[in-house]
Amino acid sequence: MGLRHAKTIATRRIHKRLKLMKYHIISLGCQMNQSDTERVKTVLHSMGYSPTDDEHEASILGVIACSVRQKAIDKVYSRIAKWNRLKNRKNLITFVSGCILPSDGEKFLKLFDLVFPMSELPDLPQMVSQYGIVTPSSLQFFSGEIVKPQPVTKDSGAQAGILQPVSIKGMPASLKLNPGVDIDRFWHVDPTYSSDFEAFIPIQNGCDKFCSFCAVPYTRGREVSRPSAEIIGELKQLVENGCKSITLLGQNVNSYGLDKKGQEVSFTELLRLVGQYGDASGHEFWVYFTSPHPRDMTDDVIEVIAQYRCLAKQIHLPVQSGDDHVLLRMNRKHSMEKYRHIMHTIRTLLPDATVFTDIIVGFTGETDEQFENTRKAMEVFKYNMAYIAQYSVRPGAASSRWEDDVPADVKKARYHILSQELLKHSLPFNRQLVGKTVRVLVRGNDRKQGYLSAHTEGRIVVRFAADDNSLIGQFIDLRITSATPLSVEGEMVAVDVEKLI
Amino acid sequence: MSTDNIHPLIGIRHLTESAYVLRMERRGLSFRAGQHILLGKAGSIHNREYSVYSGEKDDFFEVLIREVDEGLVSKQLKKSIPGDQLQLEGPLGFFTIEPELIASAKFLFVATGTGIAPFHSMAGSYPQLNYTLLHGVRCASEAYERSFYAPKRHRLCASAEKTGDFHGRVTDYLRRHPATADMHIYLCGNFDMIKEVFDILEQQGVPSEQVHAEVYF
Ligand SMILES: Cc1cc2nc3c(=O)[nH]c(=O)nc-3n(C[C@H](O)[C@H](O)[C@H](O)COP(=O)(O)OP(=O)(O)OC[C@H]3O[C@@H](n4cnc5c(N)ncnc54)[C@H](O)[C@@H]3O)c2cc1C
Ligand code: SF4
Numbered sequence: 001m002g003l004r005h006a007k008t009i010a011t012r013r014i015h016k017r018l019k020l021m022k023y024h025i026i027s028l029g030c031q032m033n034q035s036d037t038e039r040v041k042t043v044l045h046s047m048g049y050s051p052t053d054d055e056h057e058a059s060i061l062g063v064i065a066c067s068v069r070q071k072a073i074d075k076v077y078s079r080i081a082k083w084n085r086l087k088n089r090k091n092l093i094t095f096v097s098g099c100i101l102p103s104d105g106e107k108f109l110k111l112f113d114l115v116f117p118m119s120e121l122p123d124l125p126q127m128v129s130q131y132g133i134v135t136p137s138s139l140q141f142f143s144g145e146i147v148k149p150q151p152v153t154k155d156s157g158a159q160a161g162i163l164q165p166v167s168i169k170g171m172p173a174s175l176k177l178n179p180g181v182d183i184d185r186f187w188h189v190d191p192t193y194s195s196d197f198e199a200f201i202p203i204q205n206g207c208d209k210f211c212s213f214c215a216v217p218y219t220r221g222r223e224v225s226r227p228s229a230e231i232i233g234e235l236k237q238l239v240e241n242g243c244k245s246i247t248l249l250g251q252n253v254n255s256y257g258l259d260k261k262g263q264e265v266s267f268t269e270l271l272r273l274v275g276q277y278g279d280a281s282g283h284e285f286w287v288y289f290t291s292p293h294p295r296d297m298t299d300d301v302i303e304v305i306a307q308y309r310c311l312a313k314q315i316h317l318p319v320q321s322g323d324d325h326v327l328l329r330m331n332r333k334h335s336m337e338k339y340r341h342i343m344h345t346i347r348t349l350l351p352d353a354t355v356f357t358d359i360i361v362g363f364t365g366e367t368d369e370q371f372e373n374t375r376k377a378m379e380v381f382k383y384n385m386a387y388i389a390q391y392s393v394r395p396g397a398a399s400s401r402w403e404d405d406v407p408a409d410v411k412k413a414r415y416h417i418l419s420q421e422l423l424k425h426s427l428p429f430n431r432q433l434v435g436k437t438v439r440v441l442v443r444g445n446d447r448k449q450g451y452l453s454a455h456t457e458g459r460i461v462v463r464f465a466a467d468d469n470s471l472i473g474q475f476i477d478l479r480i481t482s483a484t485p486l487s488v489e490g491e492m493v494a495v496d497v498e499k500l501i
Numbered sequence: 502m503s504t505d506n507i508h509p510l511i512g513i514r515h516l517t518e519s520a521y522v523l524r525m526e527r528r529g530l531s532f533r534a535g536q537h538i539l540l541g542k543a544g545s546i547h548n549r550e551y552s553v554y555s556g557e558k559d560d561f562f563e564v565l566i567r568e569v570d571e572g573l574v575s576k577q578l579k580k581s582i583p584g585d586q587l588q589l590e591g592p593l594g595f596f597t598i599e600p601e602l603i604a605s606a607k608f609l610f611v612a613t614g615t616g617i618a619p620f621h622s623m624a625g626s627y628p629q630l631n632y633t634l635l636h637g638v639r640c641a642s643e644a645y646e647r648s649f650y651a652p653k654r655h656r657l658c659a660s661a662e663k664t665g666d667f668h669g670r671v672t673d674y675l676r677r678h679p680a681t682a683d684m685h686i687y688l689c690g691n692f693d694m695i696k697e698v699f700d701i702l703e704q705q706g707v708p709s710e711q712v713h714a715e716v717y718f
Pocket of ligand 1: 569571
């Protein structure tokens with residue numbers, strides 16, 4: 001056999017093997033984790049891996065963990081137990097990143113091959129190769145096609161050769177005091193967006209608020225703002241590429257810029273930059289943000305939303321409880337007086353806006369009277385949507401040291417009372433849409449056969465009869481024909497061709 | 502490991518069997534009186550919140566800690582010796598005084614136990630501050646470094662013995678000596694005290710936006 005022939009066979013084998021090298025990733029928890037996962041995917045793709053939904057097919061298995069509830073943490077433990085059994089049969093590598101409490105991180109070190117904070121994501125290729133695992137890119141290297149694994153960043157050239165400390169066996173940076181310190185490098189990784197028309201843009205990482213029920217400040221570290229130039233750059237690129245709905249993400253978006261002590265614009269100014277670009281761009285798109293914290297929510301944020309077309313008239317304003325004592329115990333650092341003021345400003349300056357909220361019922365020590373104050377708050381604020389959670393101990397959070405003393409049946413009853421309260425207010429809002437023509441963004445197929453699902457600028461779900469999937473990702477006008485408490489139904493408005501001409 | 506947030510221990514001052522002050526090198530750390538930090542031994546994954554005890558202009562950096570039975574970090578830190586490396590993060594928090602109020606406003610500080618720490622920092626940072634400090638303790642030996650405060654500004658409320666300026670809890674004191682609506686009130690310490698004081702102040706007509714709290718969970 002000639003040398004050339006042998007090389008061809010070897011190359012074919014390599015390519016066959018390359019095709020087989022897949023990754024499977026599980027993303028738990030909030031939108032922040034979903035957004036982070038988009039960047040993890042980019043790095044895995046750069047290493048030559050392709051995605052698979054079947055974990056048995058994968059040679060690299062990862063979890064983007066969430067520590068908000070015990071259930072999510074339990075999921076990580078059950079997954080890794082299964083993956084470690086798979087390891088007996090197959091050469092594979094496991095990793096975990098995301099929101100990890102120090103105490104879990106210590107245990108994960110013994111269970112996963114790699115434990116790293118998101119800020120170290122650009123070093124994943126090196127970590128994997130140092131671990132002695134053959135990756136598609138290293139295979140290509142051996143076949144003479146591609147160079148050694150490098151950290152993945154936009155400015156990879158500058159990084160080449162600089163080996164960052166890896167998290168194998170040593171103490172991972174996620175377990176150090178501030179896992180968010182090097183987050184800038186993470187933001188330099190381009191995301192692999194999971195939709196062509198909807199996207200998240202992280203604008204900030206970490207949290208300094210220390211609400212007593214939440215572990216995020218311990219898992220994601222301190223608030224770090226992403227440079228505004230990068231945010232606006234990513235936004236422009238998305239819009240130019242046809243993206244229609246963009247959500248600015250952060251644990252506390254309205255403290256954006258504060259950590260930079262005058263060297264960065266404020267959240268209001270960031271929104272203004274977005275608004276100005278929106279006006280100048282000639283493109284139609286909606287920009288949302290989540291989550292703001294009532295403590296830092298100022299009137300000028302609402303004023304700027306009122307001023308610019310592309311800033312969506314939908315506000316997510318977590319109240320958590322309508323009682324001052326409970327807010328104190330939750331360490332929310334604002335009073336109901338402050339919250340009422342913000343709601344008043346929203347209703348005055350943005351009369352058509354929808355308002356969503358988060359509420360926890362049955363928080364440690366919550367009395368009937370305190371709960372009643374939350375119900376009354378819902379009556380007054382008339383939310384369009386409320387994400388209501390029955391309190392459960394969240395490991396690592398300060399409140400986990402207190403007895404979870406509200407009985408489960410009381411929590412359940414309170415949950416039902418608030419759910420009913422929500423419907424009382426969302427239904428009239430949805431009903432007043434009937435007969436109106438509204439602009440919607442078509443998002444996908446509805447569960448009901450022959451229907452598509454869309455949402456309004458205020459994120460009210462609209463379903464309508466249509467079988468034309470090319471509408472998905474487009475703005476269209478719908479006439480609303482009927483309403484239920486949590487969604488409405490509409491019909492396509494006949495296009496007036498003459499008017500168009 | 503970055504050394505940016507490593508502060509070598511200069512000394513430890515034991516105030517009682519369980520309470521102690523850690524003095525660290527400041528290393529340029531800037532903070533506002535009333536803020537807290539996250540503190541732990543360098544290299545340890547465990548840290549806890551502690552209010553800054555020293556003043557804004559001091560050359561060193563201090564925290565006041567009470568060792569908690571079964572507590573992890575408060576016990577670990579008590580064993581520190583000069584030269585030990587401590588790792589801190591911050592400053593954090595919003596329990597501070599608006600600069601424009603420092604010279605003009607009337608303040609009432611209410612603390613239980615080590616909740617006195619931020620007020621020690623405020624009193625040390627702003628000599629012109631017009632304040633009254635109620636310190637709730639069980640017995641007089643827990644009146645941490647009382648001589649630091651001007652006697653007319655400090656009221657020791659001792660609940661377990663008649664050794665303080667007032668025999669009873671800070672809440673009893675407040676019921677007998679009501680706060681006035683022109684006061685800016687800062688509460689620091691355990692949650693039960695803070696909750697009760699909130700109610701008392703509401704009844705006494707103090708506007709809620711003038712009441713600030715730092716709960717030591
Ligand atoms: C913003 C803020 C500022 C703080 N500032 C100070 C300060 O200046 N000085 C100070 O001494 N502490 C302060 N604390 C409390 C401190 O952060 C720790 O909670 C405390 O030192 C106990 O930590 P540990 O690791 O020793 O105990 P852990 O190991 O966390 O707890 C062990 C056990 O002790 C109980 N426990 C925890 N804390 C207390 C407590 N304070 N009293 C009684 N039992 C408790 C727990 O329920 C648990 O059962 C502050 C807390 C917060 C939130
Ligand atoms: S603001 Fe509160 S709830 Fe939100 S991430 Fe921070 S600590 Fe958690």
